[in-house]
Amino acid sequence: MRTISAAETAPATYAWAVHAEQLKVRAGRHLAVDGLDLRLRTGVHGLLGPNGAGKTTLMRALATVLKTAGGELTLLGEPVSGRGDLRRVRRELGYLPQDFGFYPRFTVREFVEYMAWLKEMPKASIPAAAQRAVERVGLTAKADAKMKTLSGGMVRRAGIAQAIVNDPQVLLLDEPTVGLDPEQRLDFRELLADIGVDSCVLVSTHLVEDVVAACTDVVLVNEGKLVFQGSPEALMAHGEQGDPGFSPAERGYSALLRRHRGGAA
Amino acid sequence: MTMHPDVAVLARYADGDPGLDEASVWSVESHLETCADCRARLAGQIPDDTRALLDVVGAAVGRGIEAGPAPARRRMAIRRRRLAVTPAPWLTMTAGVLGCAVLLHAIAPDLPSLVLLLAPVAPLPGVAASWNRRTDPAWELVAGTPSAGLGMLLRRTTAVLAVVIPLLALAGARTGAPLAMLLTPCLAFTAASIALGSLIGVRRAAAGLGTVWSVAVVAPSLATAQLPVVLTPGGAAAWAAAAVGMAGFAAARADLFRRLNSAD
Numbered sequence: 001m002r003t004i005s006a007a008e009t010a011p012a013t014y015a016w017a018v019h020a021e022q023l024k025v026r027a028g029r030h031l032a033v034d035g036l037d038l039r040l041r042t043g044v045h046g047l048l049g050p051n052g053a054g055k056t057t058l059m060r061a062l063a064t065v066l067k068t069a070g071g072e073l074t075l076l077g078e079p080v081s082g083r084g085d086l087r088r089v090r091r092e093l094g095y096l097p098q099d100f101g102f103y104p105r106f107t108v109r110e111f112v113e114y115m116a117w118l119k120e121m122p123k124a125s126i127p128a129a130a131q132r133a134v135e136r137v138g139l140t141a142k143a144d145a146k147m148k149t150l151s152g153g154m155v156r157r158a159g160i161a162q163a164i165v166n167d168p169q170v171l172l173l174d175e176p177t178v179g180l181d182p183e184q185r186l187d188f189r190e191l192l193a194d195i196g197v198d199s200c201v202l203v204s205t206h207l208v209e210d211v212v213a214a215c216t217d218v219v220l221v222n223e224g225k226l227v228f229q230g231s232p233e234a235l236m237a238h239g240e241q242g243d244p245g246f247s248p249a250e251r252g253y254s255a256l257l258r259r260h261r262g263g264a265a
Numbered sequence: 266m267t268m269h270p271d272v273a274v275l276a277r278y279a280d281g282d283p284g285l286d287e288a289s290v291w292s293v294e295s296h297l298e299t300c301a302d303c304r305a306r307l308a309g310q311i312p313d314d315t316r317a318l319l320d321v322v323g324a325a326v327g328r329g330i331e332a333g334p335a336p337a338r339r340r341m342a343i344r345r346r347r348l349a350v351t352p353a354p355w356l357t358m359t360a361g362v363l364g365c366a367v368l369l370h371a372i373a374p375d376l377p378s379l380v381l382l383l384a385p386v387a388p389l390p391g392v393a394a395s396w397n398r399r400t401d402p403a404w405e406l407v408a409g410t411p412s413a414g415l416g417m418l419l420r421r422t423t424a425v426l427a428v429v430i431p432l433l434a435l436a437g438a439r440t441g442a443p444l445a446m447l448l449t450p451c452l453a454f455t456a457a458s459i460a461l462g463s464l465i466g467v468r469r470a471a472a473g474l475g476t477v478w479s480v481a482v483v484a485p486s487l488a489t490a491q492l493p494v495v496l497t498p499g500g501a502a503a504w505a506a507a508a509v510g511m512a513g514f515a516a517a518r519a520d521l522f523r524r525l526n527s528a529d
Contacts, residue, residue: 063409067524083520090411101402118410162406 014077017041017170017200018062023081024070025054025061031069032057034224044196046211046232047204047219048253054224055204056098059174062202063095076169091120094168096159098175098204104148108139108158111147115162133165134158136191138184152179160188164195171201177210189214212236212249220256227260269303270296279310352400352421355390356428363387363436370440377492380436382483385450386475387433391425392458393471408524415459415519418467422455446496449504454478456511463518 018040025033032054049055060066061073064086073081075089102111112130121129134143137157142150150158156179163171177185192214195201202219205211211218212232220228220235228235232249239251243258270278270293277285278293297304311319366379394400396418407413433447454474461470486493494500 060405065405065409065524085520086523087411090409090413093409095406095409097405100406101404102406103403115406115410118407118412120411 012077014074016074017076018202019074020062020071021073022071023058023061023068023073025057025066026069027054027057027066032224033061035071036221036224036226038219038226038229040200040202040217040219042196042198042200043216044192044201044203044214045217045219046215047202047221048206048208048211049221049227050257051206053221055221056174057224058221059095059172059202059204060097062170063093063097063172064090065095087120091166092169094163094166094171096163096173096176100159102147102155102158104146106147107144108134108147108150108161109143111158112162112165116165119166121166129165129167130161133161136164137161138187153181153184156180157184160191167199169199171195171199173201173203175204175206177205177207185210208245208249208253209247212247220253222257222260225260228256268296269300272306275303275307276310279307279315280312352391352394352425355394355400356425359387359390359429360432363432367436367439376490377486378440378442380433380440381442381446381492381496382486384433384437384442384447385454386478388422388425388429388451388455389458389471389475391429392422392455393468395421395425397468399468413523415515415522418459418462418522422459426452426455443498445501446498446504449501449508450496453504453508453511456508456515460511460515460518463515463521 016039018038020036020038023033023036023038024031034054036054036058047055047058057066061068062075064075064080068081071081072079076092078084078089080086080089103114106114109130112133113126116126116129117123131143134140137160139154139157139161142154147155147158156176160173160176163173177188180188189210192201192203196216203211203215212235215232218228218230218232218235219226228238235252235256236248237252239245239248239253239255241251243251243255245251245254274285274289274293278290297307362383363380366383369376369379398404401407407417429451430448433451434444436442437444437447458467458471458474461474462468464470465473482493482495
């Protein structure tokens with residue numbers, strides 16, 4: 001249980017938690033996100049796309065880590081593409097990078113508490129929030145173990161814990177299921193559904209089955225552009241019997257990609 | 266605040282009347298939590314045996330608290346520990362180089378003081394390492410937090426200076442170099458690397474400034490065995506002015522440090 005502040009129950013003054021218009025972001029010299037339009041509300045959104053589609057670059061731009069090269073990006077009603085102050089938006093963000101480094105000599109608890117402190121949470125609430133986050137990802141037994149002693153899946157879960165420690169309004173998870181075993185993946189889907197009730201969650205993955213099972217909305221990108229956005233059922237409806245793939249969703253995925261590549265060529 | 270409960274309701278609550286329905290009990294209790302007057306009124310209405318029971322419980326709880334363990338102390342603040350981790354090898358290197366400079370001064374006192382010559386660039390390795398993709402493993406996590414920016418860079422720089430300045434003072438005391446001529450160039454170069462860092466990144470700025478200083482000042486003065494004009498005692502005021510100017514420039518460009526590109 002936690003207390004709910006008046007700010008949380010106040011109606012939002014923006015239509016979309018994440019709103020990108022003609023967004024352009026560079027990865028090095030290459031324009032990895034090139035004129036992408038995206039609108040996301042509360043719920044769990046799955047970000048799909050082939051390797052090199054610009055998923056990670058898009059995630060970094062949404063996490064306000066990378067500067068945008070063009071277009072408009074608005075998070076929680078505040079523009080973040082310019083030079084303005086990012087503090088207010090960043091306090092409401094949770095971000096798990098694809099390959100995230102950590103301080104090997106920190107314990108899981110210290111790591112999560114340090115990130116909570118960097119996210120400018122009130123000092124008095126940090127220990128309880130860190131404990132709750134560690135419990136939610138199922139790492140309670142390892143809370144006081146050093147990060148360097150953890151397995152890959154546990155490190156991943158510690159990363160998820162630091163992302164959710166501040167109860168973010170916008171949660172960005174880049175490949176969170178890598179290294180998790182099948183049982184942990186099921187637990188993780190439950191956690192996602194729980195968080196997605198009142199925040200906007202964007203999960204990037206290349207596992208189509210994960211998206212169908214855990215997401216209320218599918219976002220498909222290719223070559224830095226939005227190809228498709230809709231429910232998992234709508235994704236499946238795009239696939240036909242002859243398309244490659246083992247499930248309706250995979251067939252829908254490959255059919256949409258092929259059509260996009262054909263249209264671009 | 267909710268309405269004050271009726272006196273009759275409060276009396277029934279105090280007696281533990283089973284006829285009082287759950288919703289009324291709940292509303293009385295939630296009101297009592299916020300209203301000292303009603304708590305006082307309730308205290309005057311509870312029967313004697315309940316009062317005796319409450320006294321016994323209160324005394325027992327008090328004894329239990331006194332006999333129990335003391336509240337756990339908060340652990341050491343994590344950020345202090347964090348500061349000590351990343352630039353440590355670079356600071357060790359700086360200490361080593363300054364030690365060599367002191368030794369060299371003792372061996373060859375005719376040469377211009379190496380301590381003086383190296384003082385401006387002494388903090389640069391530590392400053393470059395304190396906010397850098399390569400030396401901070403969690404840079405991508407840290408860069409997305411509200412604390413990232415000039416404030417964090419300054420905090421880490423201060424920690425580096427807190428180690429480098431005493432080292433310089435120590436080296437100056439051993440070689441007789443004037444303290445003002447050690448510290449003001451050191452501060453000016455630190456501020457300059459941050460100011461220039463807002464344009465090209467702190468690591469590149471520190472490396473560039475260090476190289477320029479070595480090539481343009483240190484090498485010629487060692488070759489000619491003469492202390493350069495910029496390090497003669499009269500220059501302290503100019504160095505101090507430069508430090509303030511650079512710091513002002515960096516503060517004006519604070520927003521450029523919030524993202525990764527400009528601060529790596």
